[in-house]
Amino acid sequence: KQKHDMINPESTSLTEALKTANDLNKDVKMPREGALDSATILMISNYGRMKVDNLKTDFLKFEPIEYAEKLISFVNQGQPRQSQDIAISNQGWINLGKASQKFFMKSPAFHFMAGSFERGEPVKKVRRAPDSQRLDKENLSDKATVPKQMKSFDESDKSEATTAEVEKLLDLLQKLYRENERNPICYFEFVLHPESFSQTVENMFYTSFLVRDGLANIKLDDEKLPLIEPIQNPEQEKVRKNLPHKQAVVSLSPQEWKELVEVYKITDPLIPTRVCSTLDSSATKKMRMK
Amino acid sequence: MPRTNKQPDNDRIPSSQVSATQAEKAHSSMDRGEQEKKLHDLVQFLLIMDQKKLPIKKLDINKQVLKEHSKALPVMMKLAEEKLRKIFGIELVSLEDKQKGTYILVNTLDTDVDEQLESDPNLTLTPVDWSDENHAKTGLLMVVLSAIFMNGEVMVDSQLYHMLRKLKVDQDVTHPVFGDVKKQLTVEFVRQGYLEYTRQPNTDPPVFEFRWGFRAKKEITKRNCLDFVSQLYEKNPEEWVSQYQVVVEEEGEEEESSAS
Numbered sequence: 001k002q003k004h005d006m007i008n009p010e011s012t013s014l015t016e017a018l019k020t021a022n023d024l025n026k027d028v029k030m031p032r033e034g035a036l037d038s039a040t041i042l043m044i045s046n047y048g049r050m051k052v053d054n055l056k057t058d059f060l061k062f063e064p065i066e067y068a069e070k071l072i073s074f075v076n077q078g079q080p081r082q083s084q085d086i087a088i089s090n091q092g093w094i095n096l097g098k099a100s101q102k103f104f105m106k107s108p109a110f111h112f113m114a115g116s117f118e119r120g121e122p123v124k125k126v127r128r129a130p131d132s133q134r135l136d137k138e139n140l141s142d143k144a145t146v147p148k149q150m151k152s153f154d155e156s157d158k159s160e161a162t163t164a165e166v167e168k169l170l171d172l173l174q175k176l177y178r179e180n181e182r183n184p185i186c187y188f189e190f191v192l193h194p195e196s197f198s199q200t201v202e203n204m205f206y207t208s209f210l211v212r213d214g215l216a217n218i219k220l221d222d223e224k225l226p227l228i229e230p231i232q233n234p235e236q237e238k239v240r241k242n243l244p245h246k247q248a249v250v251s252l253s254p255q256e257w258k259e260l261v262e263v264y265k266i267t268d269p270l271i272p273t274r275v276c277s278t279l280d281s282s283a284t285k286k287m288r289m290k
Numbered sequence: 291m292p293r294t295n296k297q298p299d300n301d302r303i304p305s306s307q308v309s310a311t312q313a314e315k316a317h318s319s320m321d322r323g324e325q326e327k328k329l330h331d332l333v334q335f336l337l338i339m340d341q342k343k344l345p346i347k348k349l350d351i352n353k354q355v356l357k358e359h360s361k362a363l364p365v366m367m368k369l370a371e372e373k374l375r376k377i378f379g380i381e382l383v384s385l386e387d388k389q390k391g392t393y394i395l396v397n398t399l400d401t402d403v404d405e406q407l408e409s410d411p412n413l414t415l416t417p418v419d420w421s422d423e424n425h426a427k428t429g430l431l432m433v434v435l436s437a438i439f440m441n442g443e444v445m446v447d448s449q450l451y452h453m454l455r456k457l458k459v460d461q462d463v464t465h466p467v468f469g470d471v472k473k474q475l476t477v478e479f480v481r482q483g484y485l486e487y488t489r490q491p492n493t494d495p496p497v498f499e500f501r502w503g504f505r506a507k508k509e510i511t512k513r514n515c516l517d518f519v520s521q522l523y524e525k526n527p528e529e530w531v532s533q534y535q536v537v538v539e540e541e542g543e544e545e546e547s548s549a550s
Contacts, residue, residue, distance in 0.1 A: 060529050062440040062519075064449060068456035070522045071433060087458035090467050094422050097429030101420060102402040103514040104428065107380045107395040108418045110337035 018044050071096075165274070166209045172271060173216060174230045184227035186264070187218060193269040194261045197254050203271050204250060316361035328362075331355050332370045336382070336395065343482040343505070345385060345392035367393075385483075385504060394483060396508045426467045427474070430459070431484055434475065435506055436515040440533055446490075447498040450475075479503070513537045 018041075075092040088096070176185055191207055193199035207228065210216035218228050260266075317325065335355045339346045351367075352360035359366075371382040379399040385392045400406070403417040420428070437453060438445045451461050451472075459465055461472040468474050476498075479485040483505030490497040513527075516537050520527045528534050 060525070060531070062442075062530070062533070064437055064441065064445075064453035065456055067437060067440070067519070067522070068453050071457065074522055087456070090426070093426040093429045093467050095425075095429075096432065097420075097425030097427065100428050100432035100518075101418075101425065102404070103432065103510050103518070105397040105401075105509045106343075106418075107337075107340055107378075107397045109341040109420075110334075111341070 162206070162209065165206050166213075169203075169206045169271065170210055170215055170230065173210065173228065176270065177230050184219070184221075184229035185270075187226035187228045188260055188264055189266065190228055190270050192257070192261055192264065192266050193271070193273065194266045195269070196273065197257050199269065199271075199273055200257055201252065202274070203269075204252065208250075310364065313362050313364040316359060317365040320359060320362070328356065328359060329366060329369050329373070332366055333373050336370060336374065336393070337378075337380075340395045343394075345389055345394050345481075345483060348391045348393075383508060389483075389504065394505055394508070396505075430468060430474070431479065431506075432515075432518070433457070434479075434485070434500070435502060435510065436519050438500055438502060439512055439515045439536075440519055440530070442532070443501060443536070445500045447487075447500060450500055475500070511537075512540050 072087050075088050075096050173185070173190070176190070177183075187207075191200060191203040193203065207216070210230075211218055214231060216228055216230050218226055221227050320328065332351070332355050335351065336346060339350070348363065352363060356363060356366065367382070374380040374382050374395070375398070379397065381396045381398050383394050383396055385394065401418055403415050406413060406415060434450065434454075437450065441449070454460070454471065459468065459471055463471075465471050475485060476487050480487050480503065483503040485506070486501040486503045488499050488501070490499060512533075516527045516530060516533055520530070527537070
């Protein structure tokens, strides 16, 4: 703000500052002070230059704010008075634009009359990610009904590695279920890995396959916390219950993951750590360092 | 009143990578049918790429249209330029300096429908149709370009934003028509060539300046802006002494180049 005042041709504060600097210069003994003094002079001369630029000799000076005000009244001619918040209405801008178009020598945008050429068939991705498979952690408490089994998709697109992992997971789930006296297992205790966020996410991913294929069921307990249990007779279950399929989305941030691990006091992962690729281990290390 | 554009000189298109004779050889190595087809593809390509008003790159031209005949680019561009001018009334402009190796398209024909209708009400005209979104952006552009010009052809960003805030177009607020205003000004208009956005040296926090971009200089005249503003203030253009002088200079330049 001081700068603006100094550049104003009307003010003399710049000259005053120069005078002060000049007086101080007499007291300069050390080179450092001399350097400061010359820096000050440099700044003052820059400002002086800007001041000269601002000095307009026109009788009629262009003031942007005044221009804006005139624009507003011009555009709003004949229209009902706009509120203070709007100034120029949407239609006002459009009208202003329409009137201005003739000033612009714009080449017209070229569009085919019958539309552009069609895109070809999108190349089918080799591995179709099942992206409908996630539970919404936040919305679970709001849902009146419990998410049930998913409609099964065409299985032929799964990669083998995933299938193997999923089967391993199913075996593990069934084992834990039996050990838990045939009670459903807390979902978070099942999937959370205390050391690795990426392992946790992978666990959730593979778990979602189980649910999708109707091999596991996720439901909420009385406290609205999610539980997971394996389905005993998948084919029979489907036929008997014939339940409507629901989808949900789960999201988990690293922050939330850490909090959950603390809350559930998870020290060892229920799902064994998978042998990591180098990428995974460096990601794990990064997580630990955070 | 819109002006007619000066004649483009024929040596406009630089053939920096390929010499003229190399290009001609490459061009004549194509058989007649192929030459025609490539030329038509090229003209269409230029017209379609122009939709967003972003500069068209030589690289893209070679990749998408000319492909194996990219050496013939200089010859093809000259032919395309002629077609555009004769059939569409569109001028092909090759950009220099920082934008070297790109092109923009500019209109040469009078699009002022009202004026033509005034002189002959019985004319059936098909004026160029722009979308409402385009109209609104043009309105904003007109306001900004005129302000910059009237302010001495450069405006500091804080000044411009201060003025726009008066119009309730605020860079911190998502505008119902323009959305992210700052982005519109500093990204879209700059990419299209309507505005130039440069940083003042030795400023901290950084201060930026707005000027007219290359496209603005080709598409709109300073006289139009001065007339527009003068009308707004209900004053004569001559009363704006320094701005009027710039306009006179601009017109002097025009006369010079059309005379040559």
